[in-house]
Amino acid sequence: MDSAALDRFEAGRGRLASLAYRLLGSAADAEDAVQDAFLRWQAADREHIVVPEAWLTKVVTNLCLDRLRSAQVRHERAAGAWLPEPLLEGDPMLGPADTFEQRESVSLAVLTLMERLAPVERAAYVLREAFSYPHAEIAGILDITESASQQHVHRARRRVAAERRGGGEVDPASARRIVEEFLTAAVSGRTERLVEMLTADATAVSDGAGLARRLLRYTSRERIASFVRAGFKATPAKRRLAGGTPAMHIALVNGVPAVLAVVGDRVVGAVAFGVGDGKVVSLYGIAAGDRLTRLNETWRQREPDAPPVISAW
Structure with a gap:
């Protein structure tokens, strides 16, 4: 392959990776897809x-x-033990983020909702919402x-909108304050707070630190509060499982x-929060090591934006 052909592929690698990540919900799988595409480009x-x-x-x-x-992927995801891989803010794989639709399409909530779409619906939705492709393309x-493309996108939008919780975008500073207060209440054991x-329709999903065979799901405020309180309660056993005494940082993950x-x-665990109307709408807890690989790589490459909220949990 000549250098011009190589440069042309590399110039588009980031866009291809962000497309693959939105379609697959996995950074590792996205990288594999892009590498396979490179091999086909090389042989074309x-x-x-x-x-x-x-x-x-x-x-x-x-x-x-x-x-x-x-069949393998359908089995893995139907088994109920799959969550999208979280990515730290600034990761180029998150891709375009100029519009609300682009930012929303990479949120953990929407990536999870898209698991319920047929593959072709998911692809049409991502190409339209995240990359603004016209239906003809x-x-x-x-x-x-072209008519089928319009129908697929329409159905996907309708399904995502029907299951979306919360309103539109939230000011990042306000969302951070809500999460800080929620964390303080969780660590101090203030379950009532x-x-x-x-919110009344809040949901929480956790991979059980990678130890559970199926995802843990909670849909009532009381059960979510009890789960969060138990999860954030420091114990010697949890410190041993984490490999030390964690510090708690707040950062942006998937927006x-x-x-x-x-x-x-x-990073040994991440809990991502959906916020709307001044309250917590959703929580996604991920602690399985293989789902935090890329987030860890990005975390090590930069200094935290702020000191930890809790320096020794």
Whole structure:
């Protein structure tokens, strides 16, 4: 491969990775898809590729669709033990974030909701909402009609809107203050205050620190408050499991504030918060090590924006 062809691929690598991440919800799988696309680009008759960006977009999209349709992935995700991989703010894999739709499409809440869409619906939704592709181009990428593209996007929008909790965007500073207060209440054992800070339809999902075979799900304020209180209660056993005494930082993860439990330079757990109308709408707790690999890589490359909220938990 000549340097011009290599440079052309590398120039679009970030966009391809962010597309694959939105489609797959996994940074590792997204990187694999992009690498497979590179191998196909390397082997292709590039002189006959009129628009390389469109060709690569179609290749990556279809590689992701093949994976979403595979029996192994369907089994893994149907088993109820899968959550999207969280990414730290500033990670280039998060991709475009100029519009509300682009930012929302990479939130853990929407990535989780998209698991309920058919693969082609998910692809059409991502291409339209996150990358602003016209329906004519989406039809070409997915080998469907333009009318079918419109229908897929319409159905996907309707399903996401029907299950979305909370309103529109929240000021980041306000959201951070709410999460700080929620964390303070959790650590101090103020369960009643936790209940007050949750919306009536709040939800919480946790991977059980990677120890549970299925995700833990809670849908009542009282149960969520009890779960959060128990989860944030410091014990010697939890410190042993974490490999030390964590400090609690607040950072942005997939566009929302999150509490990160950090031991040394290693993030051992993340709880991402959805906030709306001054209250907590949703919580996503992730502590399985293989789901925090890329977040950890990004965390080690930068200094925290602020000192920990709790220096020794």
